[in-house]
Each structure stands twice: as C-alpha cells, then as structure tokens.
Amino acid sequence: MSVLTIEPLVPADREVWQQLFAGYNEFYGRTMPPEFFDHSWAEFSADERMHALGARFDGKLVGIAHFLTHASTTSADACYLQDLFTAPEARGRGAARALIAAVTDWATANKCGRVYWSTHESNNTARRLYDQVAENRGFILYTIPLP
Template sequence: MVDIGRLTPADRADWQVLFEGYNTFYERTLAPELFDRAWTAFQADTRMHALGAKVDGKLVGITHFLVHASTTAPDVCYLQDLFTAPEARGRGVARALIAAVTEWARDHECSRVYWSTHQDNTTARRLYDKVALNRGFILYQISL
C-alpha cells in the first residue's frame, strides 16, 4: 500500500536522498542552499508544493509541483519533479503521486496538470503514456 501525504520535518533527510537521486538521474548537482531553499518552500506550502509516497512507513517517492497563471485557461499545475526510489519502482508509487497531484490540482481549481520528461526516459514514459496525453510539444530552454 502506498500512502501519499505532505512532507513533514521528519522526512527531510530521506527527501534529500531522493531529490539528490532525481538530480543525479538528470546529471545535475545542486548546491546545498538550493536543497534548503526548496525544503523551506515546501514546508511553507504556498508557492511550491511537495508530496511524498511512503511504503511501510518509508519515504520512497517524491513529487514537487507549483501553480501558475495561463493566458488560455484557469491556472495550471506544473508537476516539476517526480522521483521514485529504485527499490520501489514498479509498485505504483509514481502513479499514486501523479494521481495525488491531479487531485490536489482539481481541488485548487486548476484546469490541467502537465509535466515534461527527457525523450530517452523510456521507463517513465511508459507510465506517462498510460495516465496522460502527450500533446507533442517540444521543450526549449534558455539558461541564464
């Protein structure tokens, strides 16, 4: 059974391990102050939000998301990060986290939830193709 809920101060160390795993997957290294900044924002739960997935009381998955305005619809929810511990994959953790963010967004009157992933992330894309519609957009970025 997967239990989804807000992250609590007791989850801080396990959250950071998972978030480090997420960033390693995308070949990024974050400065310690960015972990602290994100954690503080998640605890405030105003601008940025986070949920955790626990199996047998152990944090095994995380998701981070935020709401922003849209020019063509009511506010939208961007699911920015999603990561499941390797030992918990294939057990419905990511699906449960996506469902929880979707429910949260519906409760907050968002018009949609969306996210992006790398084109080579075939494992995650198998799930994403089952729970959401790939509208074919390509993401461009300018780093500052």
C-alpha cells in the same frame, strides 16, 4: 503486502527527501549545492508557492512529487508537476502513478485547468507510465539558461 500512502512531507522527512531529490538531480546529470536543498525544503515547508507530496510504503518515504501552479492565458491556472522521483527499490510498485493521481486531485481541488509535466525523451521507463496516465500533445520544450 506493503501499504502505499501519499502524504505531505513533514519535518522528519528532510534527510530522506534530500536523498531522493539528489537522486532525481543525478538522474539528469546535475549535482546541487547544499543551499539549493535548503531553499527547496523551505519552499515546500511553507507550502505557498511550491508544494511537495511523498509516497510511502509502510511509512517509509520512497517517492516525491514537487509541483506548483501558474496563471494561464488559455485556461484556469495550470499545475506544473516539476519533479517526480521514486527510489529504485520502489519502482514498478505504483508509487509514481499514485503521486501523479494525488497531484491531479490537488489540482482539481484547487480549480486548476490542467496538470502537465515534461521528461527527457530518453526516459523510457517513466514515459511508459506517462503514456498511460496522460496525453502527449507533441510539444517540444525550449530553454534559455540565465546567469
């Protein structure tokens, strides 16, 4: 049986992390330039504004979670789980659930008032998990892309 661990990313994770993050972006129809990955990795390495955790089966990185906090007008700071992705071969084995739990633990330890995230309405596989671990309050997300 494989051992699942959730840990912060380390420099040796860079290559596999980038493959996973590219897979996440491809899922949403995006192709990102190399400098995008460089910027994100630098932010996660600094661990100040944006944070990252990795899910590992027997030491092999198979999932990632990226998150950040922001001020809230109606509660303590909020923790936004921006990106969550697991490698196809690791799906259905508890990595995503464990990553969500670890982000929730981090947010609790950092006195956040809530953890939240969004997903596309067609992402049925993920939504089955999300409906088990969180409350869908029915909000609709609107976006204005800027240059």
